[in-house]
Amino acid sequence: MLVIKKDASTLGKIQATVNQCDRCGSCLTVCPVYNVTHRETAVARGKIATVRAMIEGGLASDSRIAEAFEFCLLCKACIENCPSKVKTDEAMIEARQYIAETLGRRVKHRLITAFLGNSTLIGMAAKTLKISRKTGINGLLRSVVPLENTKCYFREMASGPASLVPHQERTRPKMPHPGKIAYFQGCAMKMFFPAASQATVKLLNTTADVITTESVCCGIPHLTHGRTDYALALAKKNIEALANVDQIITDCASCSSSLKEYGHRLAADPLWAERAGEFCQKVMGLSEYLYEVGYQPNRKNNLKITYHDPCHLVRGQGIKKQPRELLKQVAEYVEMPQSDQCCGGAGTFYLDFPETAKNILTQKIKNIESTDADIVVTECPVCLMQLAKGEHKNTHFKAMHISQVLVDE
Structure with missing residues (x-):
């Protein structure tokens, strides 16, 4: 059983968030992880239910629960589609904090965070x-x-x-x-x-x-x-x-x-x-x-480009129009299907769950190829590393950072 005092100081902080979820299942249709695994614990509804059970004292933390909380891209797609706007990403951050305090942190994550803090x-x-x-x-x-x-x-x-x-x-x-x-x-x-x-x-x-x-x-x-x-x-x-x-x-x-x-x-x-x-x-x-200050890049002929929305940019900050307007000035622009669907990179997710990340990427690659673009552009280094894997799967596109496409040669 969980210690109630610990619940009140940590998980108890997201009690209101947990109570917002009415288990409607709207998150199922947009969760990239659920779409390739069909696991209830992969989707927001299942994760929130797990947190609720822990707060109520009916479920103790263990390695399986720790993995369920980590098995999330934090892409905010569920929040965008949720009628109640349940902030599942915030709930998962608090839940991971709780798990780290009760079970300890994975060695890999300890090394990564220690390194990035130096x-x-x-x-x-x-x-x-x-x-x-x-x-x-x-x-x-x-x-x-x-x-x-x-x-x-x-x-x-x-x-x-x-x-x-x-x-x-x-x-x-x-x-x-x-x-x-x-x-x-x-x-x-x-x-x-x-x-x-x-x-x-x-x-x-x-x-x-x-x-x-x-x-x-x-x-x-x-x-x-x-x-x-x-x-x-x-x-x-x-x-x-x-x-x-x-x-x-x-x-x-x-x-x-x-x-x-x-x-x-x-x-x-x-x-x-x-x-x-x-x-x-x-x-x-x-x-x-660059969009706000009116930057105007030079036109590059015989080039077709498309754009992948990083989750932290499009849903995290509402930045969608700006990169597209800039890119349309550079070359022929083609919008890809589901441009804002996560590529599966998501920080260390593609290191922790490589097979799932690979399956999510497969759908993204199909969407990119459907545009017949020469370059897929993005504004996130982790997305770049993930998308660049598509270059090694007999595809014809190249992944590039938006700065390299906009800069004058």
């Missing part, structure tokens, strides 16, 4: 990966990775499409922005897609003088793996580091979503609530910002 280690990893790309060591390492799922992941990690683009020099702003602009480079962009980051900086430099700051991880990996305390500590560091800028731009959908939620996460902290609220108002995603 800027020095991230910098070292980025430099190591850069050297491996230049020397060709990455090819040797990939050849000895034993498991195919891991091999696919390592392939994109060590030599993603971003490594093919040369360094871009800084240019003077063509359309000066009146304020101080900071580029927030997320961990994944820094390590795996450095040239996409360089393209982002070049784009931003056409609109403003961009400054760099000593920011840290946005905290979303920690939040989703039961380390809320660590996530909030990172949030406070970023608020301090970026206090003197007028605008914060990031090219990672997960980062912009996480940064915009600092006000919500720190609302109960009297020392940080106001600062966090002000911070959120300064954050913008790359396409969101």
Whole structure:
């Protein structure tokens, strides 16, 4: 049985959320995980029912329940389709926190969150990966990775499409922005897609003088793996580091979503609530910002493109029109079916549940191929790594970050 005191302090916080669910099943039709597994514990209704049983004391936490809570993309598709707008993603974050406190955290997740909380280690990893790309060591390492799922992941990690683009020099702003602009480079962009980051900086430099700051991880990996305390500590560091800028731009959908939620996460902290609220108002995603300032990319002939909506961008922030309007100026644009359906990447989901992620990706690849596009564009590094796997399945499309498509060559 669960300890009631622990319930009241942790799971009890989402009692109201749990009570909102009337078990109608609207979530079944839109859940990517349920669509490929048909497991009740995979869908929001089943997960909420599990949390309810735990709160009421009729169900004790164990490894199976821990897996059920992790078996969620946090894609928010269920919330969008829910008549009651039950925030299942928030419930799962709290549930994972509870499981981590009662059963302990998985070694893999402890290592990941510890690594991403250390800027020095991230910098070292980025430099190591850069050297491996230049020397060709990455090819040797990939050849000895034993498991195919891991091999696919390592392939994109060590030599993603971003490594093919040369360094871009800084240019003077063509359309000066009146304020101080900071580029927030997320961990994944820094390590795996450095040239996409360089393209982002070049784009931003056409609109403003961009400054760099000593920011840290946005905290979303920690939040989703039961380390809320660590996530909030990172949030406070970023608020301090970026206090003197007028605008914060990031090219990672997960980062912009996480940064915009600092006000919500720190609302109960009297020392940080106001600062966090002000911070959120300064954050913008790359396409969101470029569209607002009226950036006009050059046309690229004989190119057909389509767009994959990152979950954290389209549902997390409501950004849908902006990237499309920008891309339509660049080349022939074709809308893919179910463009906002999750690709199966979702942070570490595709590492924790590779077979399920693979099946979700299969449907996404079919949708991409139906457009006959040369390039599928997105604004999320994890989506990029997941979509790039399609390049190795006898497909004809290439996955690219939106910054690389918009930047002038």
